[in-house]
Amino acid sequence: MRHFYTLFMFALANMAFAQSPSDGLMMPKGQLCVLGQYTNSTWDHYWEGTRKRDNLNLGNVSTHSALLMANYGITRKLNVLVGLPYIWTSSDVSYITGQKNFQDLSLFVKYQVLEVPVGNGQFKVQATGGLSRPVSNYTPDLMPFSIGLHTQTASLLAIVHYISQPGLYVTAQAGHTWKGNTTLDHFGYLFDSKFIASDIMPVPNMLDYSARLGYIKPRVQAEVWYDSFTGLSGDDIRYNEAPQASNKMRASQVGIFGKYFILKRLGILASFSQVLSGRNVGQSQTWTVGATYFFNVNE
């Protein structure tokens, strides 16, 4: 089971896209980069609390996303990013109608706090603040087929990045996301074993962190990464029941990413990742393909 929004943040974080909210790269001043990306994330095993299991009535559950994202360099130290995915879910076995809609609009502001030469490279520190909100009235109440949890979020990330002259780099990032409550379609739910007489359900705040190791040159980038997120509160999926937005979700995954500029301004990119361990999430395998185009706005 997945909180797709969080995994989307993951995908964003581990970018299949240069100059993302959580990598160590910054857009030059006056440059605009637009990304179009397709993501497919599929699981057939999931963690019901800490119990890993499958469910033959769900089979393979997939979340697909078509994302449009733009990143603009206001200055070399200040970038603004905005993105909106269209998400649809499916299962190869379940009778439940897959859901589909535009999901949440995200806005990020990334600021380079520090840049100092160290050895034959540069050591950088950045901070990103983000906000998101749903743009459609999709339901959060049909998990695991809901396209998101339908809450507003605010996030803060800190990034440290070292890039050496030959092009090797290492990045570490930690972040915190605050999430609002969500409103269910049904009234009354169990939280742990207590019956809550309300349709308002709390969604846990999240802590996430990642580490990347990569190589970047003007024309090519390759990277391996590890990331992890954890809910800071919440209950577990009950025995043989469906997930719900209040669940404490946790996942760790590893992935690889590559980008290649086929033209001076046009890059193609792809990534693959696998969730290794988790709680109240699906053991997803995710791959993305996309293209990114750079404009010099001030030309």
Next chain:
Amino acid sequence: MNKRYFSLIAVAGLLLTLTQCDKNPPENPFKAPYPETSLDAQAGQWKTYMDITLFLGSVPAPAATNSAEYANELDLVRAAMSGATAEERDLAIWWGSNGVLRWHEIAREMACNYNVLPDYNADGTYPNPDPSNPSSYPRLPVATPPVTARMMGLLAVAQYDALVACWEIKFQHNRLAPYKNAPDIEALIPTNDLPSYPSEDAVIAAASREILQYIFPGEVSNIAAKAEEHKQSRLWAGANVPSDLSAGDSLGRAIAKNVIENWAKKDKMNQSNNQAGLPAQRDEAVTKGFVTQWNSLEIPARPALLPAFGFVKTWNCDFATLETIRPPAPPPPGSPAFQTAMDELLKISKNRTREQQRITTYWSDGVGTPTPPGHWNRRASDLIYDNQWNEIRAARAMALTCTAMMDAGVACWEAKYYYMYPRPTEMDRNLTTGTGIPNFPAYASGHSTFSAAAAEVLSYLFPSNEPSLRAWAQEAADSRVYGGIHYRYDSEEGLKHGANIGQYAVFRGLTDGSY
């Protein structure tokens, strides 16, 4: 350089402090106790479901209010009140807002927690709960709609019958509450002139305890603790003396045990999961012409849910009567009427609107919820609370409503396994649904039957709410069509069936002596 490090640390610090915020679900709304001005002195004459004559003489006469014994008891109340912690005073107020409704609230939460289907074994079979190990998964009982409806019927009948006996004895002895006999005792809850011996709260606690312990053997100690807390709360509130409570407890216990021994254990519920009898039921349906039959859509195929629940004993009408009001045969699969219904579902499924999805989910009341009977139990509770009915009127209302829903469940299940009608998704794989597909035949819709029965009874009890009650029942019925798991006629016939069944409970209400 230092400034930048400082701002980094500030950000990190902010992050850390904010992560300590706790995210809890909303508190359940506070329900203040209300004054219960109507004493219903004649309620001891109301007609009960079981015979209570035996129990009327079982309660000893109380000590006189001018006796040393009673004076001693008043001191015990004073001590309990002055020694009560803030939490205990809160509990006195919590239990004070209608003990009948509070125990139904507890029962709904328990049903919710036990409403979970067994997960399949590696060999493709499904485990059954183990009575000798009721707390290990799958836990006993599996609180599906029929099981929950039966539980609520037993609970409501035990409470009601016990309270009728209680009221009869109260007005024989007319010993008032401690706050009436001792001017220095200031009750924490609204006061009145209702005789307090035996304590109606102790009666309710004991009756509810017996029934719920019988239904939920894995919760015996939790339930016992709740019942003790309920009784104690009356001392903290200054509303009862200990002998009120012990008399009430033994009365409630005896009457509830009677319901268990002479009704519950003889109602054929223990044969309701007769899987071995299902082939014969299927053959019977074939001889009647119902050849295209329901089969489990689950993987692996799950045994049909309680195929013999339709033969469990009903409260307000007998089986012969139920046979006469069984819904008529549905359109044969493949017929034009069938296809029209199928086309409607396919159309909705292709473009289910956000509102249709909301209604589907709102009324789905599936696993992890108190089921449709539980949903209507909550509606009934809210109406009783809003109208500030006293315990005995509340118990009567819950008994009429819950027995109607139990009868509706039995009647509906009897029809389902009589016709063995296949679910829409079995007949057209292009159909996708907005909610899970229950593991039993389609015609007629349980949601519609339960809802219409409850709406029928509640409309009688609360006539000014009839329009919204009927609208809710209609919406519950529609929700199954929007969800794509029932044909339109499943819901239409279910509503009619439920209303017919509800009428038998209404008739009882009209003739039970409560005017």
